[in-house]
Amino acid sequence: MQAASNAVRVPMGDSTDVALAAGGDRQAFERLYRTHANRVYSLCTRMSGSRSKGEELTQDVFVRTWEKLPQFRGESAFSTWLHRLAVNVVLNARKTEGTQASRTDESDVGDERWDVAGHAPMHIERMDLTDAIAKLPAGARRVFVLHDVEGFKHEEIAELCGITSGGSKAQLHRARLLLREALER
Amino acid sequence: MTNSNMTCEAFDAALPDYLEGTLDVSMRASVEMHLRECVRCAGLVRDLENIREEAAAMPDLVPSKDLWTGIEARIAAPVIPLTARPERQKRFAPAWMGIAAAALVVSTAGITYTLTSRSLTKPDSRPVAAAPTGETQPPLDTGSATQPSNAIAAASTGGSGTLPETRRPSGQRGGIPASLASQPQNEPSHSDAVYGKEIEMLQRVVSERKTQLDSSTVAIIEKNLQIIDAAIAQSRAALAKDPASMLLSDQLTHALDKKVELLRTAALLPSST
Numbered sequence: 001m002q003a004a005s006n007a008v009r010v011p012m013g014d015s016t017d018v019a020l021a022a023g024g025d026r027q028a029f030e031r032l033y034r035t036h037a038n039r040v041y042s043l044c045t046r047m048s049g050s051r052s053k054g055e056e057l058t059q060d061v062f063v064r065t066w067e068k069l070p071q072f073r074g075e076s077a078f079s080t081w082l083h084r085l086a087v088n089v090v091l092n093a094r095k096t097e098g099t100q101a102s103r104t105d106e107s108d109v110g111d112e113r114w115d116v117a118g119h120a121p122m123h124i125e126r127m128d129l130t131d132a133i134a135k136l137p138a139g140a141r142r143v144f145v146l147h148d149v150e151g152f153k154h155e156e157i158a159e160l161c162g163i164t165s166g167g168s169k170a171q172l173h174r175a176r177l178l179l180r181e182a183l184e185r
Numbered sequence: 186m187t188n189s190n191m192t193c194e195a196f197d198a199a200l201p202d203y204l205e206g207t208l209d210v211s212m213r214a215s216v217e218m219h220l221r222e223c224v225r226c227a228g229l230v231r232d233l234e235n236i237r238e239e240a241a242a243m244p245d246l247v248p249s250k251d252l253w254t255g256i257e258a259r260i261a262a263p264v265i266p267l268t269a270r271p272e273r274q275k276r277f278a279p280a281w282m283g284i285a286a287a288a289l290v291v292s293t294a295g296i297t298y299t300l301t302s303r304s305l306t307k308p309d310s311r312p313v314a315a316a317p318t319g320e321t322q323p324p325l326d327t328g329s330a331t332q333p334s335n336a337i338a339a340a341s342t343g344g345s346g347t348l349p350e351t352r353r354p355s356g357q358r359g360g361i362p363a364s365l366a367s368q369p370q371n372e373p374s375h376s377d378a379v380y381g382k383e384i385e386m387l388q389r390v391v392s393e394r395k396t397q398l399d400s401s402t403v404a405i406i407e408k409n410l411q412i413i414d415a416a417i418a419q420s421r422a423a424l425a426k427d428p429a430s431m432l433l434s435d436q437l438t439h440a441l442d443k444k445v446e447l448l449r450t451a452a453l454l455p456s457s458t
Contacts, residue, residue, distance in 0.1 A: 026257065033253055038245040045246050055248050056397055056456035059255050063453065066260045093455055129239055130246070148240035173201040180232045 014078045022069045029069075033062055036079060040086050046145040047090045049134040057093060061086045087146065087160055094138070132182040136175050143168050144175035191219040196226050204233060262390050262452045380441050387448035397456040406451045413447065416440040 014035065020028030040061050045054025065085060072081055133141060133149075142161060146152040147168070152160070154168040161168070191199075196219050202208045203216050220227045395403050420437035427433060 026260065029260070030253060030257070033256065037252065038247055041248045041252075042243075042246040051246075051249065054246070055250070055252055058248065059252050059259070060455045062252075062256045063259045064455075066256075067453075089455070096455070129236070129243065133240075144240070148237050149243055151241070169201055169205065173204070176204075176233045176236050179236050180229075183236070184232075 015074070018069070018072065018074075018078050021066070022072065029062075029066060032065075032078075036082055037062075039079075040082065043083065043086050043145070043150060044090055046130070046133055046149060047087070047142050048093075049136070049138070049141055057086075057090055060093065061089045064089055083150070084160075087150075087152075091142075091160060094142075129179070129183065132179050135182065136178055139163075140171045140175035140178065143171035144179070147172050148176075190215045193219075193223060193226055196220075196223070200230070200233075204230070204237075258390055258393070259452060262387055262449060380445070383445055384441075384448065387445065387452055390452040391448055394452065394454070394456075398451075398454055402454065406447065409447055410444065413440055413444045417444065 014032065017025075017028040017031045017035075021032055037058065041054055041058045044057035044061065045051050048054055048057060061082075065082060068085065072078065133144065136144060143157055146157045146160070147154065154165045154172075157163070157168040158165045163171075196216060199208060199212060199216055203213065208216065220230060391406070398406075417437065417440045420433055420440055424430065424433045424437060
C-alpha cells in the first residue's frame with residue numbers, strides 16, 4: 001500500500017519558500033501554490049466529488065495555509081502538513097453543510113444511492129475512475145480517497161473523520177464494491 | 186459456489202480483512218483455497234485489487250482556471266494597523282454590545298450636548314478623533330466653531346493613504362491614533378485614509394465573494410453592516426455637533442473597528458459547499 005505519504009511527493013526547495021512565505025513573502029507563497037496546487041486540488045475535488053467545489057476548497061486551503069504557515073514548525077514535510085491541512089479544510093467545510101451533509105454522510109452506510117447530491121438514483125454509464133469516485137456516497141468517497149488514493153491509514157482516517165477504524169474499513173470495502181459495479185457497466 | 190472449506194458468503198465476509206492483509210494464517214489459507222476454486226470470487230478479488238492499484242496511481246487533476254488570483258485577493262485583504270485596545274474595550278466582547286453601547290452613547294451625548302452647549306464657555310479646539318490622553322473624561326466644549334474630522338467623514342467611503350498591511354503579518358492595533366490630536370481638523374488624517382482604504386478594499390473582496398457564500402450568511406452580514414453603518418452615521422452626526430468629544434470619537438472608532446472586523450471576517454469565510 002502506498003504510504004500516507006503519497007503526500008510526500010516532496011518537491012525539493014520548499015523549505016526556502018516556506019520560510020519566506022511564513023515571513024509574509026507572497027511571491028514565495030505563490031511558488032508554493034504553483035508547486036502544490038494540483039495535488040491539493042485533486043484531493044479537494046475527489047473528496048468533495050465536484051470540480052467546482054474542489055476549486056473553491058483549494059482556494060480555502062491555501063488561504064488557510066497562508067494564515068497557519070507561521071505555525072509550521074517543520075516537524076514533517078511541508079507537503080505532508082499541507083495535505084493534512086487540506087483534508088481538515090475539506091472535512092470542516094462538510095460540517096458546515098448542515099442538513100445536506102447529514103443526508104450523505106456516515107449515515108449513508110447501507111444506502112445505495114449513487115447520486116451524492118441527494119437526487120434520484122441514477123445509472124452510471126461507462127466512466128473513468130475519477131467520475132465513478134465522484135458518484136460514490138459521501139462517506140464512502142471520503143474514505144476511499146483518503147485510503148486508496150491518498151494513502152492514509154484507517155486509524156488516521158478514523159481520527160480525521162470522527163469515525164471508528166472499523167467504520168473506515170467498512171466504508172472502504174463498500175466503496176470498492178460500488179466502484180467495481182460502476183466500472184463494469 | 187462452494188468448496189469444502191468455505192462458502193462464497195463466508196468468503197465475502199472475510200474479503201475486507203483479506204485485502205487488508207489482516208487475516209490470521211488459517212483463515213487466509215481457507216480464503217486462498219476458495220479463490221483457487223471459485224471463478225466468481227477470484228474475479229472479485231482481481232477487480233478490487235485493480236481498483237486499488239489504479240486509485241493509487243491516479244494522476245493529479247488540474248483546475249480549470251488559475252486559482253491564484255482569488256487566493257491572492259483574499260490573502261491580500263488589508264488589515265488596518267491596530268494597536269492594543271484599551272483594556273476597558275475588551276469587556277465588549279460581543280459585537281452587538283459595543284454597537285448598542287455606541288448608539289446609546291451617541292444618542293445621550295447628543296441630547297446632553299444640546300442642553301448644555303449654550304451655557305459653556307468656548308473651549309480650545311480639541312481635535313475630533315483625539316485618542317485618549319490619560320484623562321478619564323474630556324472637558325465638554327461647545328465645538329461650535331469646529332468641524333468633524335474629514336477622517337471620520339471619509340472613513341467608510343475610502344480615501345487616500347498608504348495601503349494597509351496584508352492581514353497575516355499583524356501590525357499595531359489601535360483606533361484613531363493620538364497623533365491625530367495635534368492635527369488640524371480640516372486635514373484628512375492618515376488613520377482616516379487607512380480606515381477608508383481598508384473598508385473599501387474589504388468591501389470589494391466581500392462583494393466578489395458573495396456568490397461563494399451561503400445566501401443566509403450573506404444576508405446576515407449585510408444586515409449587520411447596516412446596523413454598524415447606522416451606528417457610524419449616528420456617531421458622525423453627534424460628532425458634527427460636538428467635535429471635541431473624546432467619548433463620541435471613541436465610539437465612532439469602535440464602530441469603525443467593528444465594521445472592519447465584520448468585513449474581514451466575511452472576506453475570510455470559507456466558501457459554502
